[in-house]
Amino acid sequence: MIAKTAEDGGEFHGPSISEFFPDVLFEIAGIPVTRIHLIQFLATAAIVLIFTLGTRRMQIVPGRFQSLVEMGLDFVRVNIAEDLLGKKDGQRFLPILTTMFFMILFFNITGIIPFLNIAGSSIVAVPLLLALVSYVTFIYAGIKKSPKNFFKNSLFPSGVPPFLYIIVTPLEFISTFIIRPVTLTLRLLMNMIVGHLMLVLFFSATQFFLVTLGGWWSLLAAGSFAFGLAFTLFEILVAVLQAYVFTILTAVYIQLAVAEEH
Known part of the structure; x- marks a missing residue:
């Protein structure tokens, strides 16, 4: 969405945070739907369509489209799930990690698509929901692995003198059970807003x-346009990188939860 310029006096008005709180277009069962929600629906439909078409009639010798889809799936499986969790746990948590990666990627990339121009993950509900999914998943993994010792080992790490637990335990609780979901949420949200x-x-x-x-000011227009194009390419990198970072951190948290000491 391009920021408006005032016609009276030619005053420039830059972008505002209000763009992330667009007007309600209509309601579905009493739930308000905005422009950003429509972009999220469109990104979700694109994910479903691409992976449905890419995996519907899989062949031993894949075509270009099937190869592209398989490359994306293999990237998450090999470089994130199995690399950090091993084959057994990697296969267990692969569906949620794959869903997380491609959801974030597609929601992020809408920020540079013409006529959409805003990321579906640029409102707090999306990164917060994904952070809660990550939070619940690594706690579930830890409890499943070691029902009796997960919280004990998380809050009372071995090798620490008992008298230091009064300091260490609150810090471990904050860092493990509060800071993790907060940082996951804010990292994704802030990157998309700033971009x-x-x-x-x-x-x-x-x-x-x-x-x-107009006039000689058009020279500055060429410069700002060049910066805009360069930053668009950078935003593509950020969109992919944020999807990767969010997913790999989730995998790291799961790996820590299923570690042997738990």
Whole structure:
């Protein structure tokens, strides 16, 4: 969404945080639906369509589309799930890790698609939901692995003198059960918000210099447009990287939960 420029006096107005709180378009069963929700629906439909078509009629010698889908699935399986959790636990948690990776990726990438121009993960509900899923998953994995010792070993790590537990235990509780979901949420949310604001700033400045001011200011429009294109490429990298980081951190938390000392 391009920030507006005021026609009276040609005043420039940069992007605002209000863009992440768009007007309600309509309601479904009393639930308000905004432009960002529609983008989320579209991204979800794209995920379902791509993986349905890519895996519906799989062949021994895959075509280009099937190969691309398999490469994506193998990336999560080999480089995240099995690499950190091993084959057994990797296969157990592969569905949730795969879903998490591609959901974040597709929701993030909408931020650079023309006419969408905002990430579906740029409102707190999405990263918070995913962080809660990650949170519940690694706690479940730890309890499943060691029902009696998971919380004990998490809060009272071995090798620490007993008199230090009064300091160590609260720190372990905060770092393990509070900071993890909070940092997962904020890292994804802030990256998507800042990325959107930067893109809107560059391209709205281009429009302002070129259309509103004109003349020699058009030279600045060329510069801001070039920065906008460069930052768009950077945002693609960020979209992929944030999906990878979120998923691999979830896998790391699961790996820590199923470690032998638990």
